[in-house]
Amino acid sequence: MDIFLPILxxxxxxxxFSIIYNxxxxxxxxxxxxxxxxxxxxxxTASIFQDDIAQTFAAxxxxxxxxxxxxxxRKCPVTGYLLVAIFPLVPGxxxxxxxxxxxxxxxxxxxxxxxxxxxxAGAIAVGVLLxxxxxxxxxxxxxxxxxxxxxxxx
Numbered sequence: 001m002d003i004f005l006p007i008l009x010x011x012x013x014x015x016x017f018s019i020i021y022n023x024x025x026x027x028x029x030x031x032x033x034x035x036x037x038x039x040x041x042x043x044x045t046a047s048i049f050q051d052d053i054a055q056t057f058a059a060x061x062x063x064x065x066x067x068x069x070x071x072x073x074r075k076c077p078v079t080g081y082l083l084v085a086i087f088p089l090v091p092g093x094x095x096x097x098x099x100x101x102x103x104x105x106x107x108x109x110x111x112x113x114x115x116x117x118x119x120x121a122g123a124i125a126v127g128v129l130l131x132x133x134x135x136x137x138x139x140x141x142x143x144x145x146x147x148x149x150x151x152x153x154x
Contacts (some may be wrong), residue, residue, distance in 0.1 A: 003043050010039035010088040018084045030070050034085030038063035053119045056089055060127025068135050082128065091120040
């Protein structure tokens with residue numbers, strides 16, 4: 001039960017955020033499910049990694065792969081699915097506390113918070129970049145027939 005409520009909150013926040021992003025029809029539920037999926041991966045990998053940057057990276061990989069698959073299935077741009085589903089992972093609190101430490105002149109706390117927030121943002125960016133690049137390489141090789149296709153039998 002401890003894990004269900006945060007996942008539900010991630011689902012609802014992504015549902016509302018997809019309305020703001022003007023996503024229509026079934027895409028709203030797809031985006032909301034992507035956010036819930038990413039947050040569940042983040043929570044479930046806590047026992048494996050014990051580091052929130054690694055957890056964020058794993059969740060970003062899963063969200064990015066999910067968004068790419070859903071975009072291909074629905075023949076829509078991946079950007080909408082990805083931006084909405086990645087929303088729960090964005091380190092908004094870290095950004096806030098980093099700026100608070102900067103304004104208060106707490107240099108050590110500012111640097112620690114800044115580097116941690118930068119690590120979280122970098123983990124999201126690298127996770128999305130890896131999946132996007134791997135999929136782009138795959139489709140390029142498929143188009144150039146460098147990867148053999150399965151032949152259809154009559």
